[in-house]
Amino acid sequence: MRYISTRGNAPVLDFEGVTLAGLAADGGLYVPETWPSFSRDEIAAMQGLSYVETAVRVMAPFVAGSLTEDELRDLCTTAYSRFAHAAVTPLVQLDQRHWLLELFHGPTLAFKDVALQLVGLLFERFLAGREGQLTVIGATSGDTGSAAIDALAGRVGVDIFMLHPEGRVSDVQRRQMTTVIAPNIHNIAIRGDFDTAQALVKAMFRDPAFSTRYALSAVNSINWARLMAQVVYYFYAAVRLGGPERPVAFSVPTGNFGDVFAGYVAARMGLPIERLIVATNVNDILHRALSTGDYSSGTVTPTATPSMDIQVSSNFERLLFELGDRSGAALAAQMAGFESSRAMMLTNRQREGAAGLFTSASIDADGMGQALRWAHERSGQVIDPHTAIGLAAARADVGNTPMVTLATAHPAKFRDAVERSTGVRPGLPARMGDLFSREERYDTIDATFDAVTDYIAQRATPRG
Numbered sequence: 387m388r389y390i391s392t393r394g395n396a397p398v399l400d401f402e403g404v405t406l407a408g409l410a411a412d413g414g415l416y417v418p419e420t421w422p423s424f425s426r427d428e429i430a431a432m433q434g435l436s437y438v439e440t441a442v443r444v445m446a447p448f449v450a451g452s453l454t455e456d457e458l459r460d461l462c463t464t465a466y467s468r469f470a471h472a473a474v475t476p477l478v479q480l481d482q483r484h485w486l487l488e489l490f491h492g493p494t495l496a497f498k499d500v501a502l503q504l505v506g507l508l509f510e511r512f513l514a515g516r517e518g519q520l521t522v523i524g525a526t527s528g529d530t531g532s533a534a535i536d537a538l539a540g541r542v543g544v545d546i547f548m549l550h551p552e553g554r555v556s557d558v559q560r561r562q563m564t565t566v567i568a569p570n571i572h573n574i575a576i577r578g579d580f581d582t583a584q585a586l587v588k589a590m591f592r593d594p595a596f597s598t599r600y601a602l603s604a605v606n607s608i609n610w611a612r613l614m615a616q617v618v619y620y621f622y623a624a625v626r627l628g629g630p631e632r633p634v635a636f637s638v639p640t641g642n643f644g645d646v647f648a649g650y651v652a653a654r655m656g657l658p659i660e661r662l663i664v665a666t667n668v669n670d671i672l673h674r675a676l677s678t679g680d681y682s683s684g685t686v687t688p689t690a691t692p693s694m695d696i697q698v699s700s701n702f703e704r705l706l707f708e709l710g711d712r713s714g715a716a717l718a719a720q721m722a723g724f725e726s727s728r729a730m731m732l733t734n735r736q737r738e739g740a741a742g743l744f745t746s747a748s749i750d751a752d753g754m755g756q757a758l759r760w761a762h763e764r765s766g767q768v769i770d771p772h773t774a775i776g777l778a779a780a781r782a783d784v785g786n787t788p789m790v791t792l793a794t795a796h797p798a799k800f801r802d803a804v805e806r807s808t809g810v811r812p813g814l815p816a817r818m819g820d821l822f823s824r825e826e827r828y829d830t831i832d833a834t835f836d837a838v839t840d841y842i843a844q845r846a847t848p849r850g
């Protein structure tokens with residue numbers, strides 16, 4: 387499989403190349419040159435497969451040329467052995483129409499583990515026998531950081547510099563990152579929001595001096611390998627609910643548009659998905675873009691769903707590329723306009739194309755609280771606030787199609803917000819019982835390019 391950039395002006399790479407590169411050299415994001423697809427019979431044959439076997443079927447076309455199926459199976463077996471549920475991503479029924487897809491049974495209690503446990507192993511595999519040190523730079527609103535740190539702590543040949551917005555992640559999220567004391571882990575709190583952190587990461591990739599001095603890579607969903615691993619659970623859930631004969635709809639709590647783009651990929655691969663609901667909190671640039679065509683980013687409002695406090699959604703670029711006939715040149719011009727003004731209008735073609743599969747909803751604090759209470763009172767489920775945003779949007783949808791809300795985090799990561807709405811204070815799993823007595827280590831710096839690159843330069847290893 388070969389991968390091309392959404393901006394049409396970067397080297398074409400294989401799977402190993404895109405995994406190690408992260409962002410494309412022209413500032414675009416890598417996507418497969420062609421989308422693989424499955425017949426209905428091939429999807430039906432996934433019925434009854436374990437999570438690992440489903441993962442191998444779904445991901446094999448994407449890694450072809452870089453990994454054999456057996457190698458992929460070995461990596462998936464290791465990655466998913468650390469999940470606390472035998473089904474890896476179990477479905478839980480709430481009522482006749484609604485299900486939760488629990489994605490938080492991995493080591494750091496959020497859906498990011500599903501991809502990052504595998505990505506950590508992919509880095510190890512592709513770096514084996516190479517000279518030099520990989521410098522991974524990432525931005526997090528809380529969950530990517532902890533999952534990436536867990537996946538990469540102590541790995542030979544990789545340093546990770548993770549930027550989080552100071553004071554804007556939950557206490558559990560911060561401690562999950564900052565109490566991992568390994569020499570290759572560097573936690574940085576920046577005086578700014580997540581969008582600023584993400585923009586700094588992209589600026590480092592695009593800076594010729596910095597990006598040639600270090601062998602940079604990414605663990606955010608700008609890295610194709612992240613999204614690829616997230617496609618799997620759409621197949622796994624839909625097949626369990628009767629797919630491909632019975633179409634399914636998904637409601638996805640959305641920030642950076644990575645998780646829901648993985649759903650789009652599943653649909654492109656032939657999975658009968660009737661609808662993908664993009665559920666945002668009041669930071670609703672995506673809802674505005676999908677409902678009115680206006681993709682313009684305002685300032686970020688802090689909410690009880692901090693992981694979705696995002697106003698510039700990286701992966702939306704991948705969707706715009708697909709909806710615009712895959713014209714790299716046209717998209718490069720559209721994105722350049724957005725990057726200079728932080729505003730753009732979708733073309734009619736992009737809007738109409740999106741409307742075929744996506745709907746959207748912006749859910750405020752009341753809507754989130756009601757969904758938290760409904761899940762608890764109706765079926766005894768204590769859910770996290772991000773999941774509640776998805777569930778509120780799912781419940782507002784009319785129709786009979788089975789509706790799966792992605793449960794993206796364990797409620798204990800956001801226990802204060804959960805307690806405020808339900809009166810229940812969810813506890814951390816026993817293995818994390820000492821989280822609040824562990825030593826924390828991180829530095830706080832200004833959110834400027836110079837401050838961050840100076841910090842990294844003092845600690846990272848340049849190319850040989």
Ligand SMILES: Cc1ncc(COP(=O)(O)O)c(C=O)c1O
Binds near residue numbers: 529
């Ligand atoms: C708990 C949780 N829910 C939802 C999201 C949004 O997912 P995405 O950024 O892939 O849209 C995030 C962050 O990415 C998250 O951490």
Ligand SMILES: N[C@@H](CCOP(=O)(O)O)C(=O)O
Binds near residue numbers: 525641642693700
């Ligand atoms: N909510 C995310 C933000 C980064 O998203 P990513 O999927 O692009 O890594 C987080 O928890 O950090």
